[in-house]
Amino acid sequence: MDGMSQRTRLTPEQRREQLLDLGVRLFATHSLDELSIDVVAREAGISRGLLYHYFGDKVAFREAVVRRAAADLVAQTAPPATGDAAERLLASMTAYVDFVDANYEGYVSMVRGAASDPVLRKIYDEAFGALGGRIFDAGADFVTDSPAARLLVRGWQAMSEELVLSWKTDPAGLSREELLSILAGSLLTLLEMLEQG
Known part of the structure; x- marks a missing residue:
């Protein structure tokens, strides 16, 4: 069982970070156009609505993923x-x-x-x-x-x-x-x- 499907109580910030980490992992092997809310929600085992709750819309989610990926590039x-x-x-x-x-x-x-x-x-x-x-x-x-x-x-x-x-x-x-x-x-x-x- 992966960490996303376990029933643990996460703070909103922890859940947001977890979803962002997943988005960055998927971004490594998917183009930005392929990085849809549906793909991320399916991989995370959550509803689309929860992603919208944490990021507002798919544009904001993609922007957050790209920001994190760019920060990872600079750090690494x-x-x-x-x-x-x-x-x-x-x-x-x-x-x-x-x-x-x-x-x-x-x-x-x-x-x-x-x-x-x-x-x-x-x-x-x-x-x-x-x-x-x-x-x-x-x-x-x-x-x-x-x-x-x-x-x-x-x-x-x-x-x-x-x-x-x-x-x-x-x-x-x-x-x-x-x-x-x-x-x-x-x-x-x-x-x-x-x-x-």
């Missing part, structure tokens, strides 16, 4: 506090590739949805900004914070995202280790070129 890709810049960046990029691999359908759905939905765009931009900003916030010893460096990091992030998503559907002969080496090495090389520039 946090670089270690120790090690040199290259090691920390490689660890963070490894976690990013792992996250995309484990949550591919949902991640692609979030990226595509951000192109047309202003709410998803805001969530996506916040996560994207947090991922790029940590390169500067961590007191990185390999980059001087400047508008040019921030532009370069943002461009590298976009390239990295596209490369990982494309690699996931067709590795084109690149091993996972080669992909990670390219991702981490390319940022360090670009920033070094900027510093020399």
